[in-house]
Structures are given as C-alpha cells and as structure tokens.
Amino acid sequence: MSGTAISLVFLGLLLILLIVRVPIAVALIVTSLGGIAALRGLDTIWVVVGKLPYDFAAHWSLSAIPMFLLMGTIAFRGGLTTSLFAACRIWFGRLPGGLAIAANFASAMFAAASGSSLATAAAMGRIAVPEMLKSGYHPGLATGTVAAAGTIGAMIPPSVAFIIYGWYTAVPIGQLLIAGVLPGILTAVVYGATVVIRVLINPELAPRSEYRPTLRESLSAFVSVWPIPVLIGAVIGLLYSGFTTATEAGSIGAVAALLICALRGTLTLQVIRDSIRDAVNSTASILIIAVGAALLSKFLVLAGLPQTMGRIVTEGEVTVFMVIGFTVVLYLVLGMFLDPIGVMLVTLPILLPVYDAMDLNLIWMGVVVVKLIEIGLLTPPVGLNVYVVKSVVDPNIPVETIFKGVMWFLAAEIVITALLIFFPVISLWLPSQM
C-alpha cells in the first residue's frame, strides 16, 4: 500500500474514533502511532513512542502557555475580572452583544501581549466566558467569540507563527510582525461587526442590559477595573520594551496578578489553590492534544501526503490565482486535522518553491498563510482553539456548541481572507513605512 493510501486509511480511522467519543488526544495518539507502525514497523513504534511526547513538550517556547494560563486563572479566581465585566456592561451594555464585543476587543488586547493563539483563547476563555454566561448570553455566542478572537493572537505581534514562518522563509521577522498588525486589527473589527449582526438578527442570544448608567457610574467603573488594564498594559509594555520574552512576561503577569489580588484583599488560600488547579488542568489538556497533533503531523509527513499534494500542483500549468487557491484549499483541509505550526512546517517545503517560482511577495503570503493556519484552529474536527476554550469553561457546554458558535466567525473569515488576498496593501503598507 502506498504512503498516501495508508495516510487516508488512518485519517478515516481518526474520524471514526472521534465520532465514537474517544478523547481527542487519545484518538490522535492512537491513529498516529498506528499509522507510523504501518509505515515503519512495530519495532520502531515500540522504541520511539516513549520519546516523541517528551521531545515535543520539553520546549521553552511552549512554556508561555502555562504562564499565561496561570495569570488568567489568578485574575479570574481572584475576582479581578468580575469588575471588568461589570464595567463593560456599563460601557458596552447598550450595544447589541456588548459583552461579546468587549470580549472580542479584550482578546485583541490580550493577543497584543501573547505570542500564542492558544494562550489568548485560554486566558480570555477563563476571564470572559463565565461573565457572559452569568449575564444570560447564549453559550455558543460566548464561547465562539472567545475561541475566534483568540486567533488574533497570532496576527498581532508578538507571534510565534510569524517568527517560525520568517525563520523558514528567510524573510525579515521584524517586517513580518509589523505586517500582521493591520490584518489583526481588521480581524478584530470584522469579528465585532459579526457579533452585532448576529445579535441584531437574534436578540435573544445576548440579553440587553436594562440598566442605564449615569455618567458618574461610567467613570467610577474605571476605578473598579484598573487591575485588568494595568495587567495587560504591564504585559504589553514588557514585551514591547523588549525587557522580556513572552514566557517571562507571562510569569511576571502571574506574579503581578497575585500582588494585585493581595492588595485588594481577595487573595485567599482557596483562591490560590483553585487558580493553580485550573491552570494545571488546562495546561495538561491543551498540551496532550498538541502532542497528538504533533504526532499526526509526523505520521503524515512520513507517509508523504503533503509532498504528494504539492507535486500535483507543481506538475500542472499554474497561475498565481491557482497557487493561492491551492494554498487556501490545502490549509483548510490540513487545518481540519493538524496543529498550526505542524501544518506550516509540513507545507512550506512544498509551497515556498512555488511562491518563489511565481515571484509572490513572501511577506504578503506570510500573512495569508498565518491567517489560514489560524482558521484551522477553529475548524472541526480538530480545532485546537475550540478545545482550549472547551477545557477552560463550564464542563456542561459541549464542544459542538462552541463549534457552532464559531461558524459565524468562520463566515466572517471568508471576508477577511478575501480582503487580505485581493488587497496585499493591507499587509504590506506598514512594513513599507519601516
């Protein structure tokens, strides 16, 4: 049996396992190991299986995830976020879906501080979703907004995805990061509009606040919410000043959250215990799925599936739009199953020579590629951002509800991606000013 056939068989098996309620991490691990065994033999799988998860997890770059998660759980358990959403209700309450809009822009702000979409979704999932649910928002809207808005994390700098793309393609990383700023803001604005449109169509999704705040209340709300802007401001400041890396900013953020809670008298032993427990739970849930996704990527590369798909393109007579169209389809399909960095590592060896041959601007293509892998974080069956949100919110919300809530934002992504493809200037204007 050819490698391609083997990979299709095991992808089919993966789908079946997911359908019959096998935990996603277990399904990914079982099918990848089965696939690798089919390709390379049982003896091989027996020795490598003990090393692969360790090699994946033992990385500095991933350590930003637990640190930002911890910052988020402390802020949430310590009550710092409760007042933020009380304030948001005052400021945005009259807009349709005001809290979701607030969560969306808060995610964009948080994204500006975090290099990772997963960390953004995890922290904002903890902070924003419970408050929206408490205010009677539909769970799909509440969780979908946060899952989608988390993807802004990889567009607005700092961004692990851009750094890896830049490293791979030898495009100056600074220009790439700057190129992501406008597309990131564009995404946040279109997402905000999506929330408004959804809620205008179906007002029951997000009950409007009856409450009409006085000017004095609006102003005093600032006083009660100072910890969150300070926290986010501190993290952003640390990153932009260049004083720390993302992981370091996360750990300082966690310490700062602890100090602020202590200052406000909300820091009890129970709060500390609960924050740590929640952060550990989420970290392990995220990383074990990521381990599975990384294994699957390795299996598919060994099977040669991405290489075969690339060959199909390069052998035909192709135009620029065929290349971009192929890029879109390829990432949408692979993004259904694989982790974003994995998808990028798997496909760039095929795509880059094609882009070079077509003389496409690699910064522009970088923005498009990062946008596409971020969409993959939202698409079923393996939508890591959705799983992240799932792992940090009320366990009674099924994962399908979140996927359904995300669908509206995927529709918005069609618009955003089209704009990025047809108007390269959105990506290229800022770097050209450097």
Added chain:
Amino acid sequence: KELKYNTYQPGTHQVTKNTAALGEALSAATGGDLGIDVLSGGAVASGKATLSFISDGLIDAGLVTDVYVPGDLPHTVIASSLALEGESSWVMAAAMAEYAMLECPGCQSDLDKMGVTNLGFQSTSTYKLLCNGPISTVGDLQGKKIKAAGPWSRLVVSWGAAPVNIPFNDVYEGMQRGQIDCALAPESAMEDYGLYDVVSTVVDLPMGTYHGFHSFVVNRDVWDELPEDQRALILDKMPGYITQNVQAYYDSSETSKKKALDNGTVYTKAGEDLKASIDTAKVAAREVSLEDAVKQGVESPGENLDTFLTILDKWTDLLGTDAPELARYEELLREHIYGKVSF
C-alpha cells in the same frame, strides 16, 4: 527504495536543496530504484532527536549535529567542540572526515552502538561577532549579553560578558530590543534570520567554526540492505555532495557580507586584546574538551585530541585558509578519505 532523510534545516537552505539534488541524481542513475525523500524543517525529528530516530528506524537517514548529543557521540565531540580551532570550513570538513572516518575507532564504535553509519562531514563558515552597536575590544564587551551556543559560551564568559541561550528565531527581536547585544554566529545568519537591520557592526575576526555536522547518517540495517552497487553509487556521489555543502556555507556567508555592507553595516577591526582572548580560549577549550569527554565516559581522550590536531595541521597545509578550487577539493577528499574508507 526511497530513503527518508530528515534535516532540521529549512527547505530553502542550500544544503537541503543539495540533498534533494543528490536524491534526484541517485534516482536518475538507478532508473528510479533509489531516491531520497527529504523531510526538512525538522518536520519529523528535531536536531536533538535526529540521531536517536535514525537509530530507532523512524527515519532512514539525516543530518546529525553532534554537540546536541554528546552522550551518544562523545568521540567526535572531542574534535567538534574545539570550535575555536576552525579558520576555514574547507579544512574543518575534511579534517573531521579523516579523523572520524579513518583515525578514530571510538567514533566508529559510537556509531555502531547506535546502529548507524555516517558518510561524511560538513562545517559552517567562520563565526563572527554580529552586534547592534560599535564593538572592537574586550573592554567594549564587558557586561554585554551575547547569544552564544555550546563551546562559545566560555569564550563569552572570558570577556566578562554574559552568554545568553535563546533560540535563533528570537535573535532579531532580542537585538532590536536590547535583550542581547551581539550574536556569535556565521555571517550567513544575517541572511538566514533576516538580521541586516539590527546588526550594525560585524567584528571582522574569525572566531571558529562548528564542524560536527554528520552530513549523512544512515540506519545500519537500511544501509546493509541496499544492493552493493547502490551503496557504491552513494559513496561515489558523497565527495561531490560534501563539496557542494561546504561551498553552500561559504557562498552564503560571502553573499551575506556583501548585502550587509550594502546595507551600511560596518566591519570593524578586532582589538589586539580580543585576538589574544581567542588564543587563550583556544587553549582552555582543549582542556574543557578533554574534561567533557571523560565525563561522557571516554577513557583516554588525549590521544584523540592529538590525532585530530595532527590531521587538522595536515589539511591546513594542503588547503590554506582560502577557498580551494572545487574540483581539486573533491579530488583531495577522494584521495585522502573516500578512497580509504570501507562501509
């Protein structure tokens, strides 16, 4: 048979392209019976994991960086950790090959224990100090933070500077924002990681090479199962492949230097104290190399060190430090190394 060859270097790297070209040449010569599927960017195995995954049979072959796995390859690391000895990538690649493939039984038994074999060596071009401010003396380096790996860390410490171990992907941001002041790297890093805008000064003093790249490590069983004529074919292509790889590093650094100069980067002369510090560190590095080897269980590493230094002198005499003519280099590899090895 299509050999699954893993490299952590990206697909755009000239060495990766050379490997793909080698695969095409093999395929052409065997009517498609033998080929190479190049898995680049560490898609299957990271730099650290490559050797153990070849050994386990997850992949058939790959590029192995020996300083990542000093416990597995202690005998070659004795030579490759002498980073500061390197003044020419051409000399280093040839000297490593002659040392490890002909004159170092320990190197061979290290590979045997892992169930692999290695068909050649390549070396980076010389490392230089790439800085975001004017630097030329040891005094300028006091208290600076410098990205440096492995054997170079101690050199950095000897300047009174702090070695910072960050991934290369972070160097651009690190230099831009002052987390680090310099990076010790080949000039080609400016091209590979887009550092032209942040590197304002290059100290024009060679500070060694990394020459422990095992270019083509193959799983022993896979190798033994290849028909004899195919093995002979691969070995025949190897000197040319190595020559192209060393040339790739050389070209890349030359191109980078040209671009950097066009971009306004200043090449400064190194102060005498800086030159002297290299010589001091070179001697100290030999001691460290011996101590590390003992820690990794090598009983009498002194012999290995002497052997390597002798071979190094021989190749320096043969080639000098300038780039040789490619055909002649390939011929020398055949004459002194590939004509004598047996796999």
Added chain:
Amino acid sequence: MNTIGKAFASAVRIASAIAFAVAGACMVAMMVHIFLDVLLRGLFNKPLTGTLEIVSSYYMVAVSFLPLAALELSRDMVFVEVFTARMSASRRRVMDAFARLLAFGAMGLIAVSAAKYAWKQTLRGEFMDVVFFDLLIWPTRWIAATGFAFAALAALVVLVRTLRDRLVGPDPQDDGTRHGAID
C-alpha cells in the same frame, strides 16, 4: 476480589492526586524561577544560568504529563459528543469503555517505552552542560514515564468502573470521584 479492586482504585486515586499536586508545585516553581531570572537580569545584570534548560526539561515535562491521570479520573479529557448525544446511556457507556481501553493501551504503551528509555538514560547518567554546571536530564525521563503510567492505570480504574456501572448500576461510594480526583 472487590476489596482488592477498591484498594487498587483508591491507590491510583491517591497517586494521581499526588502527581497532580507535584505538577501544581512545578507550575508555581516555574513562575517564581522565571520571575527571579528576569528580576536578577534586570536589576543586577546577573541572569540565573540554566533557567531555559530547567524550565524546558523539568517544569514543562512535569506540567504536561503528571496531571494526565487526574484528567483521566475526572473525565476532563476533551471529546466530541455531537454524534452520540442522542444515544441511550448504556450504548454510550459501551463506547466510553472502549475509549478507556484505547486510552489504557496508548498511555500504557507510551509509559513502558518511556520507562525503558528512562532506564537506559539513567544508566548512562544523561546530563546537559549548561556552562556553569551539569543539569541532570535522566530524572525528567522518569517524570514523563510516571505521568503516562499513572494515566494508564487511571484509565483502567475508570474502565472497570464504567463496566461495573453497566452491570450493577452506580456505586454510591464512587460519588465525588468525577470532580474530586484532585481535591
């Protein structure tokens, strides 16, 4: 037989709770360690050597793998419910039993293979040279192996519980394990 089973289940529960607590401690240690590194670097230009290596090899491995058993016991692992939500409870229980069996197999395989490798690295005393000292790496191999071994045993406990529920209905004494594995 039943008593042995119960003793085994509570042993696994205690072990997973301890592993979870260690992971929590590692997360806090990671925060403090990184914070100190930044502080010392910023104030005195004296970074803590080896922070990157210790965070990567120790804290990250502990935080990633030690909590797996607790996740398994509290059934906190994410799965897709949409296709089976309308099925009868007993049919879902069969599928859940199958899922636990797979989890037991996969985690067990990883645990045994990881332990074999850990043993090999222990014998050779695997370490990492971080310039000023040698950081032992082999203990972290055992951390990973332990995490997966506990996860496999936890899957077994849940499997037995799921099957027994099907035969004799839920055991009231098992209440609280769903969310209580880590308290």
